[in-house]
Amino acid sequence: MRKPDNAIKKVIIVGGGTAGWMSASALANSLKKNSVDITLVESDQIGTIGVGEASIPHIKTFNRHVGITEKDFMSRTQATFKLGIEFVDWKQKGHQYFHPFGPYGVDMDGVSFHAFWQRLQTCGHSDTLDQYNIMAMAAKQHRFRHPVQQKNTPLSEIGYAYHFDSALYASYLRGIAENKGVRRIEGKVVNTTLRNDNGFLKSITLENGQTLEADLFIDCSGFYGLLIDKVFKVPFVDWSHYLPNNSAWAVGSEKLTSQPPFTRSTAVEAGWQWRIPLQSRTGNGIVYSNVHTDDQSAQDTLLQNIEGKLVGEPRKISFKTGHRAQFWVKNCVAIGLSSGFLEPLESTSIHLIQSGISRLIRLFPDLDFEQIDIDHFNEQSVTEFQQIRDFLICHYKVTERTDSSYWQFCKNMEIPDSLSRKLSLFESRGRIFRENEELFNRYSWLAVMVGQGLTSRGYDANADIYSEQELKKRMSDIKHIIDVNAKSMPEHGAYVENYCKM
Ligand code: FAD
Numbered sequence: 001m002r003k004p005d006n007a008i009k010k011v012i013i014v015g016g017g018t019a020g021w022m023s024a025s026a027l028a029n030s031l032k033k034n035s036v037d038i039t040l041v042e043s044d045q046i047g048t049i050g051v052g053e054a055s056i057p058h059i060k061t062f063n064r065h066v067g068i069t070e071k072d073f074m075s076r077t078q079a080t081f082k083l084g085i086e087f088v089d090w091k092q093k094g095h096q097y098f099h100p101f102g103p104y105g106v107d108m109d110g111v112s113f114h115a116f117w118q119r120l121q122t123c124g125h126s127d128t129l130d131q132y133n134i135m136a137m138a139a140k141q142h143r144f145r146h147p148v149q150q151k152n153t154p155l156s157e158i159g160y161a162y163h164f165d166s167a168l169y170a171s172y173l174r175g176i177a178e179n180k181g182v183r184r185i186e187g188k189v190v191n192t193t194l195r196n197d198n199g200f201l202k203s204i205t206l207e208n209g210q211t212l213e214a215d216l217f218i219d220c221s222g223f224y225g226l227l228i229d230k231v232f233k234v235p236f237v238d239w240s241h242y243l244p245n246n247s248a249w250a251v252g253s254e255k256l257t258s259q260p261p262f263t264r265s266t267a268v269e270a271g272w273q274w275r276i277p278l279q280s281r282t283g284n285g286i287v288y289s290n291v292h293t294d295d296q297s298a299q300d301t302l303l304q305n306i307e308g309k310l311v312g313e314p315r316k317i318s319f320k321t322g323h324r325a326q327f328w329v330k331n332c333v334a335i336g337l338s339s340g341f342l343e344p345l346e347s348t349s350i351h352l353i354q355s356g357i358s359r360l361i362r363l364f365p366d367l368d369f370e371q372i373d374i375d376h377f378n379e380q381s382v383t384e385f386q387q388i389r390d391f392l393i394c395h396y397k398v399t400e401r402t403d404s405s406y407w408q409f410c411k412n413m414e415i416p417d418s419l420s421r422k423l424s425l426f427e428s429r430g431r432i433f434r435e436n437e438e439l440f441n442r443y444s445w446l447a448v449m450v451g452q453g454l455t456s457r458g459y460d461a462n463a464d465i466y467s468e469q470e471l472k473k474r475m476s477d478i479k480h481i482i483d484v485n486a487k488s489m490p491e492h493g494a495y496v497e498n499y500c501k502m
Contacts, residue, residue: 006366008036008215012204014189014227015220016042018052018166019336019353021173023218025066026357028180031364039212040177041204043188049222049337051250051317052166053276053283054082054263054347056439057101057159062354066176074500076172078279079164081144081261081492083135085346087451088266092400097128097451098262099346100135101159103443105478108466114446115463116471118430122459123468129450131479134158137486144261144492154485161347163263163276163283185212189221192231200331200369201231215367218360219334223341228324228334235325237340242393242416243321244292244409245271245343249299250285252311259493265345267399268301269293270406274344279502281311287343292406319343327381328374333360340385345395348388351439355384387438390419391448398423398452423454430456 011027013020024040031038063073073079084100091097105113117129130136134154138144147158178184187206195202203213219227228234240246256277264275271288286302293301299314323340327333335356342348359380363373397415401407415423425431426449432442466474 006368007034008364008366010214011036011038011216011218012212012214013038013040013218013220014042014204015222015336015338016040016170016174016184017048017220017222017336018170018350019222019338020218020220021170021177022062022350022353023220023335023357023360024177024182025173025180026062026361028177028182029066030361032180037183038177038181039183039185039214041185041187041189041206041212044186045188046224048167048170049317050167050315051248051283051285051344052350053278054163054274054344055161056347056351057161058351058354059161062357066173068172068176071500073169073172074162074164074496075502077162077164077166077168078281078502079162079500080259080277080279080496082161082163082263083139083144083158083261084447085263085265086139086260087395087448088264090265090267090272090395090399090401091451091453093403097447098130098133098136098139099444099447099451100133100139101161102133102135102157104129104446105132105475105482108474111462111465112432112442112460114432114442115430115460116466116475118456118459119463120471120475125472125475127475127479129447132475132482134482134486135160137482138489139260139262141486141489142258142260142492143486143489144495145489154482155489160261163278165278165280166350185210189226192227194231198330201227215331216365217332219332219338220336222337223319225324225334225338227332228327228329228338232329232332234329234334236320237322237325238320239322239342239389240320241413242389243343243396244289244406244413245287246318246320247290247295247298248285248287248317248319248344249295249302249314250283250317251302251306251314252281253284253306254308254311255279255281256307258491259496261492263347266305267401268305269404270298272345273302273305275307279496282306282308285344287345289406292404292409323382323385326378327356328360328377331365331369333377335360339381342385342388342392345392346388346440348439352384352388356381383436384439386416386418387435388440390416390422391438391440391444393419394423394445394448395452398449398454400453423449426454427456429458429460431460
């Protein structure tokens with residue numbers, strides 16, 4: 001039994017970026033009955049990283065948890081809807097595919113839809129996967145609507161996320177957290193002290209001399225890794241041999257005339273470029289490896305490919321892909337960029353913040369800081385990073401591009417065994433298995449593996465349950481229903497304007 005006086009009473013969060021304010025608002029909500037004192041320290045002088053505009057659908061769960069309504073969130077963060085990501089020039093120049101947030105076709109008699117699709121491909125059918133996905137079809141026409149609560153229609157399967165201004169999101173969350181009693185202190189942390197008996201963090205000291213003590217510290221200091229790195233010296237597990245990008249330029253441009261409900265990712269000579277539509281402007285950036293190009297050439301590529309006038313000046317960001325060997329050590333938990341970064345390709349960083357917070361809430365310690373809880377937190381965090389890493393590597397490894405040293409490197413690089421196995425299973429009979437509740441499901445893997453050009457030698461024999469004629473009829477009906485329903489959806493820009501104008 002836990003002793004009654006053993007509860008954590010004081011928590012300090014260092015950092016007020018997306019990670020800091022998401023942690024503060026969520027903890028304030030979850031710990032409200034425990035009367036825990038939460039303080040967040042941030043430094044305006046240092047500022048935040050200021051990027052992170054695209055999300056995945058799970059953010060809706062986070063927003064609900066902290067009591068944010070969708071309309072309010074969208075109008076206050078200038079958000080638009082996101083049905084998925086359009087990948088341009090990734091498999092080869094001139095090719096494009098869509099990674100949607102939801103299912104393809106329908107499974108029939110317990111057999112995965114994609115097995116039937118693959119069977120027809122081997123019979124010479126050329127239908128694309130997109131034609132069997134409501135989000136992909138709506139995205140092409142810049143259409144959006146919320147899913148309907150009704151059975152037997154693809155409109156009930158619309159999965160979506162948002163594009164939003166992350167600085168506005170952080171300040172929105174700040175308001176929520178402060179309303180729930182979180183105290184914010186402006187100041188730069190310049191020193192720390194450890195306890196003599198156990199090496200736990202005792203206090204942090206600010207530039208003005210103020211010293212703050214706590215039982216638990218959350219390191220949300222971004223790439224600085226102020227506590228996890230500088231104090232606890234936890235090693236960094238470097239994945240740049242798998243994910244070689246290490247630099248980015250980011251810049252805004254005027255809003256697009258027709259707002260696409262999707263992020264566009266365009267592969268370029270030594271990396272890729274993003275386009276993220278917000279209500280007020282468009283976010284653009286290039287992510288690249290400075291081993292394969294130089295900063296000026298990367299910036300030139302970015303600027304050449306931007307539609308419309310620039311808003312502001314390009315900003316350079318450097319990063320390293322990988323993660324801390326431990327995310328939680330003694331009484332310090334790293335959340336956000338301080339814990340690791342996997343590059344922005346599939347917009348997973350904010351999700352990793354969310355899952356880190358939810359894991360911390362589920363394993364919330366008392367003053368005993370049981371090592372088994374800490375170990376479990378660390379194992380789960382590493383597994384989650386590895387699973388997402390594999391999905392990201394798949395985009396680079398499975399490509400036909402060899403037109404630059406960068407793409408030659410990607411095509412030939414060694415990959416983790418876990419990914420090799422996944423790719424080999426697909427190459428055999430097109431099978432995909434979702435392992436250990438991994439973030440990306442079979443539809444996501446299918447979209448990217450097929451989109452990048454991976455083919456299978458045969459198809460799953462379970463797809464033989466119908467005659468070819470019957471299967472063709474069923475597939476044609478599915479395609480027709482998706483087509484008709486996509487066309488019935490309203491135009492995205494108008495929908496946003498009516499629903500949640502900024
Ligand atoms: P930061 O925003 O850097 O915040 C760090 C905080 O710590 C700041 O408040 C700073 O002032 C404070 N701090 C640091 N040192 C001190 C100190 N000594 N004293 C006091 N305070 C201190 N994620 C997505 O989900 N989607 C995307 O589309 C996406 N795009 C990205 C594109 C790029 C190029 C990059 C690099 C990242 C992208 N990310 C994206 C990741 C996303 O930006 C981050 O996950 C998110 O912003 C969280 O950052 P953070 O809060 O950990 O760090």
